[in-house]
Amino acid sequence: MELAAILLIPALASGFALLPTNRHFAAPMTVAATVVVFILASAVAVRTTHTGRVDALGQWLTCDGLGALILALVALVAMTAALFSWGYIRIRAGHSERRKEQHYYALYNLFVMSLLAVPILANVALMWVAIELTTLLSAFLVGFEDTPEALEAAWKYVVLTTLGAVLALLGFLILYWGSQVAGYAPFTWAGLVEAAPRMPPALLWPAFLLILVGFGTKVGLVPMHTWLPDAHSQAPASICALLSGVETTTVLYVILRLFPVVGGTPSLDARPWFVGFGLLSVAIATLLLIYVRDFKRMFAFSTVEHMGIILVAAGLGGAEAHLGAAYQMAGHAIAKSFCFFAAGAVATVFGTQEIAAIRGLVRFAPLTAVALTAGAFAITGAPPFAVFISEFLIFKAGIASGQYLTIALLATFVVIAFCAVMFHINRMTFSTPLGSVPATALPLSCSATLAVAAIPLVVIGIYVPPALQDLLHAAATAMGG
Amino acid sequence: MHSPHFSVIFSLDALTGALFLLTAIGVVATRQVLASLQLFIAQSLLLSLSALLLGIALGSPHLFAVAGITIATKTVLIPWLLRHTVSVEVYRTREIDRVLNIPSSLLIAAFLVVIAYAIANPLLGAVDLPFARINLPLGLAAMFLGVFTVVARREAVPQLLGLLALENGVFFAGVAIVPELPVIAELAAAVDVPVVALVVGLLTRQIHKRIGSTSVGRLAALRER
Numbered sequence: 001m002e003l004a005a006i007l008l009i010p011a012l013a014s015g016f017a018l019l020p021t022n023r024h025f026a027a028p029m030t031v032a033a034t035v036v037v038f039i040l041a042s043a044v045a046v047r048t049t050h051t052g053r054v055d056a057l058g059q060w061l062t063c064d065g066l067g068a069l070i071l072a073l074v075a076l077v078a079m080t081a082a083l084f085s086w087g088y089i090r091i092r093a094g095h096s097e098r099r100k101e102q103h104y105y106a107l108y109n110l111f112v113m114s115l116l117a118v119p120i121l122a123n124v125a126l127m128w129v130a131i132e133l134t135t136l137l138s139a140f141l142v143g144f145e146d147t148p149e150a151l152e153a154a155w156k157y158v159v160l161t162t163l164g165a166v167l168a169l170l171g172f173l174i175l176y177w178g179s180q181v182a183g184y185a186p187f188t189w190a191g192l193v194e195a196a197p198r199m200p201p202a203l204l205w206p207a208f209l210l211i212l213v214g215f216g217t218k219v220g221l222v223p224m225h226t227w228l229p230d231a232h233s234q235a236p237a238s239i240c241a242l243l244s245g246v247e248t249t250t251v252l253y254v255i256l257r258l259f260p261v262v263g264g265t266p267s268l269d270a271r272p273w274f275v276g277f278g279l280l281s282v283a284i285a286t287l288l289l290i291y292v293r294d295f296k297r298m299f300a301f302s303t304v305e306h307m308g309i310i311l312v313a314a315g316l317g318g319a320e321a322h323l324g325a326a327y328q329m330a331g332h333a334i335a336k337s338f339c340f341f342a343a344g345a346v347a348t349v350f351g352t353q354e355i356a357a358i359r360g361l362v363r364f365a366p367l368t369a370v371a372l373t374a375g376a377f378a379i380t381g382a383p384p385f386a387v388f389i390s391e392f393l394i395f396k397a398g399i400a401s402g403q404y405l406t407i408a409l410l411a412t413f414v415v416i417a418f419c420a421v422m423f424h425i426n427r428m429t430f431s432t433p434l435g436s437v438p439a440t441a442l443p444l445s446c447s448a449t450l451a452v453a454a455i456p457l458v459v460i461g462i463y464v465p466p467a468l469q470d471l472l473h474a475a476a477t478a479m480g481g
Numbered sequence: 482m483h484s485p486h487f488s489v490i491f492s493l494d495a496l497t498g499a500l501f502l503l504t505a506i507g508v509v510a511t512r513q514v515l516a517s518l519q520l521f522i523a524q525s526l527l528l529s530l531s532a533l534l535l536g537i538a539l540g541s542p543h544l545f546a547v548a549g550i551t552i553a554t555k556t557v558l559i560p561w562l563l564r565h566t567v568s569v570e571v572y573r574t575r576e577i578d579r580v581l582n583i584p585s586s587l588l589i590a591a592f593l594v595v596i597a598y599a600i601a602n603p604l605l606g607a608v609d610l611p612f613a614r615i616n617l618p619l620g621l622a623a624m625f626l627g628v629f630t631v632v633a634r635r636e637a638v639p640q641l642l643g644l645l646a647l648e649n650g651v652f653f654a655g656v657a658i659v660p661e662l663p664v665i666a667e668l669a670a671a672v673d674v675p676v677v678a679l680v681v682g683l684l685t686r687q688i689h690k691r692i693g694s695t696s697v698g699r700l701a702a703l704r705e706r
Contacts, residue, residue, distance in 0.1 A: 125666035132673050136680045143684065151688050152700040155637075158684065159697075162644055162677055163631055169670075170624065170651045174604070177658040181608050187663065202607035206600070230703040288705065 002040045003056035003063060003120050006071070009033050009040075010113035017105035023098040026105040027086040027445075033109065034079040037116070041075035044068055049470035060122055062188070065474025067119035069326060070246075070253045072471070073333040074119075077245045078112040080453045084341050085238040087443025091348065092145065092236055104144060111137040111242070118250050122188045128165070128172055131254065134247055135161045135218070142235040142243075153234035156227040164217025164224065171210030175261075178203040189257050196264040208262050211255065212273060218251045220304045221277050221311070222284040229288075232300035233353065237344020240296060244303040245337035249329050252307055256314050256325070260480030274315025275406055279413075281308030286413045289420040294353045295346070298424060299339045302379055305417055306332045306387075312410055313394045314479060318401055322476035324393035330472065331386030332379070334460065338453045339375035345446050346372055346428075355424050360433030368442065369429050371450045376425040378457055380418040385461040490538045494531055494612060498619040501527040501653060505623040506590050508646050509630050510583050514638045515572045518560060521642045521649075524623075525555035528649050532656045535612050541660050543667070550671040551652070559645070559678045563638070566682030571638060571695050580633045580698065590626055597622035612657040620654025623647075635698025637685040641678065648674060 013033035017026040047054050048068040055062045063071060085108065093100040114137055117130040135158060143154030176187055182198035185191040196204065213224065220228035232244050262270040285305035292298045306328065313325035345368045346361065347353050362369040378385035391414060398407035460468065504524035511517045529548040536544030581589070601618035627647025631640050652670075655662065689695050 123663070123665065125663065126669055129666075129669040129673050133676075136673075136676050139680050139684060143687065146687070146691065148692050148700070149702050151684065151691060152697075152703055155684055155688065155697050155700065156703075158681055159631060159640055159644060163628060163647065166644070166647050166651055167624075167628075169648075170621075170654065173651065173655045173659050173662070176662060177608070180659065180661065187666075200607040202603045206604060234703070291705065 001056060002044050003054065003061040006037055006040050006044070006075075006116055006120070007061075007113055009037050010109040010116065014106045014109035014113070017102055017109060023101060026102050027082075027089070030082045030105050030109060031079070031086060034075070034082040034112065037112075038072075038075040038079045041068075041071045041116075045072045045471050046467055049467065049474050052474075055122075061120045062122040063120045064478050065471065065476075066253065066256070066326075066478035069329065069471055069475040070119040070250055071116060073330060074112070074115045074246045074250060076456070077242055077333055077337045078115070080337060080341070080449055081238040081241045082108070083445055083452065084241070084344065084449040085236075085445075087445035088238055088344060088348065089236065091440075091443065104141070107137055107141050108239075111141060115242070115246060115250055119253060124172060124175070124187050124189065124192065127254070128169055131215070131218070131251060132162065132165050134250070135165065138235075138239065138243065138247070141239045142231050144236050144239070145234065147234075150234040153227075153230040157231040160224070160227045161218045164214040166214070167217075168211045168214030171207040171214060174203055174207040174210070178207065189261070192261045193264060196261045199265070201265055201267050204262060204265055205268055208258055208268070208270060209273075211258060212277070215251050215255055216277065219248050219255065219307050220281075221307060222281040222304065225281070225284075225304050228304060229297045229300040232303065233294055233296040237296075237340050237347065240299075240344070241337035241340040244300060244340060245333045248303055248307055249310075249333055252310060252329075255311070256479055259314055260478075263480050271315045271317055274311050275403075278308040278311030278313075278315060279406065279409055281305065282312070282410060282413045282417075283308075286417045286420065289417050292420075292424070293355055295355050295358075295424065295428065296340070296343050296353050298355070298421065299336065299343060299379070302339075302417070302421065303332075303336060305413070306336070306379075309391065309394070309410065309414070312406065313397075316394065316398050316401060316403060316406065318397055319476060320400070321394055321397035322479040323472060324390050324397055325479065326472045326475040327386065327390035327393060329475075330460065330468070331390050334453070334456045335375065335378040335385065335387060338371070338450075338457050339379050341446070341449050341453055342368065342371040342375045345442050345450065348442060348446065349440055351440065355428060357434070358428045359431045361429045363433055365442070367447065367450070371454070373425055373429055374454070374457070376421050378461070380421045381414060382418065383461070385457070389461065487538055490534050491611065491615075494534045494538075495615050497527050497531045497534065498615045498653075501531065501649075502594065502619050502622055505626040505646055505650065506587070508639070508642055509586050509590050509626055509633065511639075512575050512583075514574050514636055517639045517642050518563065518572070521645060522556050522560060524646060524649055525551055528555075528653050528656075531616065531653060535616075535656050535660060538612070539660055543662065543664060544656055544660055546664060547652070547656055547667055550667060554671050554675050555645070555649070558675050562675060562678050563641075563682050566679065567638060567685050567695075568689060571636075571685065571689060574636060574695070579635060586629075586633060589629060593625040593629060594622040597625055610657060613654075616657030617654045620650045620652075620657075623650030623653060626650070635696050637681075637688065637695035637697045640697060641681045641685070644681070645674065645678065648677075
């Protein structure tokens, strides 16, 4: 029943946001709704680790280990981003624009609902619709600032990701065709895994490639990534946290679901494709990280890099690499959303996103500076943060299975990316200030978000609670390793 | 199972497929925005005609539903939505300045059709479905032409129509390869497509209001410098 409530609550919250009430209603109501959703999602995640899977509404909704991990991550970031929005969107919308704020929260809740629906809808065709809705519902959130740049970003985002989604749709239709040829099987992930060995490889293969390329566009895999830095830099910081932190991961989750489907057919091997696409994304993102001039774009390229790392980890194969991939997904969602909150705070205080325009941050806004630096360390995989451990797990698994070249390349790029990000962050934080800066005060909700979001950021690198550990293992098992 | 007029229906579907491909090529090559919209409506009608023919041949009520949904959403609802979101000025636009000129666009279009047949062949070799022989390669070709339209056109509405033509191509293949797709999936897709048109139409309006043109292909403020 929790699964149905998880979808119902944001839908109701979206409607309430539009009620012609006091302008101070929509923001706290959204925060409250996302807190409830997070508690429910955590409960589902815990139950999944005990029972293997949770079904609801006569099996229309279902959730296994991998789905529960994504569900919990989306709910967590939706909660922190809602809290961040409270003060941040009030400044961005302008103090007189009540309608604009209400529209923001109405779309925000619907966008969150579509993200939550992806890992729990049992029917694969409906899941495709949910993914398509994540794009359509977030288009106006990306273009929220209504500047020419923001509208350009929103346009590219909608057109290119929809194009990708339609290619993926043909892939899913071919998969359904294959499962019909193989004899009747329900059009669910479990049904597809069951039917795959009896499907003609001539059908399974193009379906796999269409979905990999089509949804790879939305994940931001190189060379289909071109829209991603634009959308992830022009959207309000709270939306960037959702886009970069969990939307990409949610779509990557669908690609990872194909792994056990294709894995059942001996004549096909998905692994070289995963490793190839992953390494290419990591390599190009690393190069772009060196030359980047806008710090929100920098974190966007870091997302491309991380999606590549997770894909490589999945392609390495084996239980340990898949555990690394699951851990990396959790670490990335938590750290990247935190980075965008910090970046949004910096942009609010300084009124610019140019790396070159910000010097000596630590003297003007010491807490924000600490947050930005900590976020940068966490996302680039410095100890003691979670990404360090997950990357270590992935390297270890790759070496143990003798894939030295892949690991050598991956490790090189990860180290270069670390240096590039820290170089930019260091200049922003510590170098001599460029004259006096009119510092805008940071809204209370933004500081509060940084404090709240810092808790999981710091904790899961040092101590993984047993419940989360079980969840990560369950997710790795569902990935087929 | 098979209707007595199978071979007649088969030929009619082949004719529909040929016209379907022509409209897809038309969307690539037309300069006027309004003409592109009319071609898209014609293409959607041909898609529902093919669904209807296959529905008769296979005795499948699903496909009648597909035909009905397609007519309702793509030939009535979407043009209505676009007329109410995008201003008349945009429809009067003629695209003078294109990424590629029309002869080279047509050459690439022909090449894409050949590729579509090459890709469809191994699939058809694995599973023999009579109507898939017509609909799968032509649907793939329309799909590639849709991608090409999105890339080659600079105006907002033709890019959107390229996207919708791409979706038509996928469904043109879909009615033949998965005639028994659950109705819930068709309904969901039927909701999705008008939402695409609505969102992109509203975005076009906002771009027109803010930038004064809908030449989205020329927007290039965001890039690596």
